Amino acid sequence: MTTVPASTSTGTADEVRVRFCPSPTGTPHVGMVRTALFNWAHARHHGGKLIFRIEDTDAARDSEESYHQLLDAMRWLGIDWDEGVEVGGPDGPYRQSQRGDIYQDVIEKLKASGHIYESFSTAEEIVDRHKAAGHDPQLGYDGYDRDLTDEQKAALRAEGREPTWRLRMPEDDITFTDMVRGEITFKAGTTPDFVVVRANGKPLYTLVNPIDDALMRITHVLRGEDILSSTPRQIALYRALIEIGVAERIPEFGHLPYVMGEGNKKLSKRDPQADLFLYREQGFIPEGMVNYLSLLGWGYSADEDIFSRAQLVERFDASSVNPNPARVDLKKATAINADHIRLLPEAELAERLIPYLQAGGVLGEDVTEEQRALVAAATPLVQTRMNLLGEAPELMGFLFTADEDLVVQDDALKKLGDDPAAVLDRAILEVEAIDEGAFTAEALEPALRGAIVDDMGVKPRLAFGPLRSAISGRRISPPLFESMELLGKPSSLARLRSLHSRLAAEG
Ligand code: GLU
Secondary structure, three states, X not given: OOOOOOOOOOOOOOOOEEEEOOOOOOOOEHHHHHHHHHHHHHHHHOOOEEEEOEOOOOOOOOOHHHHHHHHHHHHHHOOOOOEEOOOEOOOOOOEHHHOHHHHHHHHHHHHHHOOEEEEOOOHHHXXXXXXXXXXXXXXXXXXXXXXXOHHHHHHHHHOOOOOEEEEOOOOOOEEEEEXXXXXXXXXXXXXXXXXXXXXXXXXXXXXXXXXXXXXXXOOEEEEEHHHHHHHHHHHHHHHHHHHOOOOOOOOEEEEEOOEEOHHHOEOOOOOHHHEHHHHHHHOOOHHHHHXXXXXXXXXXXXXXXOOOHXXXXXXXXXXXXXXXXXXXXXXXXXXXXXXXXXXXXXXXXXXXXXXXXXXXXXXXXXOOHHHHHHHHHHHHHHOOOOOOHHHHHHHHHHHHOOHHHOOOOHHHHOOOOOOHHHHHHHHHHHHHHOOHHHOOHHHHHHHHHHHHHHHOOOOHHHHOHHHHHHHHOOOOOOOHHHHHHHHOHHHHHHHHHHHHHHHHHHO
């Protein structure tokens, strides 16, 4: 039999060691990545380590696809880890499905020390005993098998029964100080002896989770409030693991608040608002997402909502997490994302827009140098006009469309003023007069403003609507004169003429 590996880490005794240990089921959701982020921020704030372990003990529900999505999510958000899957470390392997021998070794020790005992009772027998005693039948396991003699066990086995193994819960209250919630006490007798090893010899999550935390010398367990009810069982297990020399200490616990969705209901994993990758598809950038996720239970300061990853690390501590339920707020998330888009260097934003332009069909798989240069030149025009990178195809598509393929949208044909054909007619004259070599926004603006507003007397509010519709096909577009400069003289003229002849024909 393998023995429990001795720790080879050189970490100091007071080093902060936290972990993120998801089960690879389904696609990464907001609550889960918030947990990863808070663990990471706590580790980085304290100069500690983040251990990334995979709790894949449920072969029926776990999948490799989900595992790879977890890696993708962590990398996208820039949540890096020091030990764990993919990177290795002193306490591996880091996938529970590969740690069976380690668990068996600890299980043998717990059997030998008497901390866990064989239980033959069936669920019906437990209920019947409660009824017979006049107790609530839902009370759970009653400790019946705790002190069976060897003869009794042999007789039960002879009946063909296969025992599970249960932990002997301590007789005293279990109290701990939660980093987020303060002191929490579970009264003695409220947590029944629970199954840690199935009849088939396989350990349960409640057992392997603290075994791994002990062997990986985890100092702080930050996890969702939804599993707070399993904490007394795990603390009882830590006590047993300390007694048999497997654990050094009971880690500190911090239970992170629920994340609520719309309608004040707990956000379900299947809720679209919970799906991290949907946010990415829409064009949340990691900076915005990290900022927003941090606000699900934490605050940077009373008056600042926008902060960087570095600022998060500088201030974050699990003890500053708010215990009250947090709420997803898409409007706020989007506004935060917009702020972070504004903070990106232009060249960086240009690069990040490309995949969204490809996804929107504006650019093909191979992007030419010319297209790349046009994206770069157009980026400053859209940087302050977008909330999500996914808006790029709609905002910028007209710059990459052939003149003859430009579709003027219906709403861009409305409210164009009294005589849009006359406005376009005049605009064409002005544009024709500008030299191709001097075709800049600085030249276009005074010429067109002078002609249409001053000369023709069209209200400034209506003066450029027909031009905008002709040039971009949209009612709302990036700045008009800059857009015309990017398109160049021939293309701008072709578009003005095209809408002009259409309006004149409809006249
Ligand atoms: N694998 C558990 C989960 O995904 C982790 C529980 C914990 O953090 O202790 O819920």
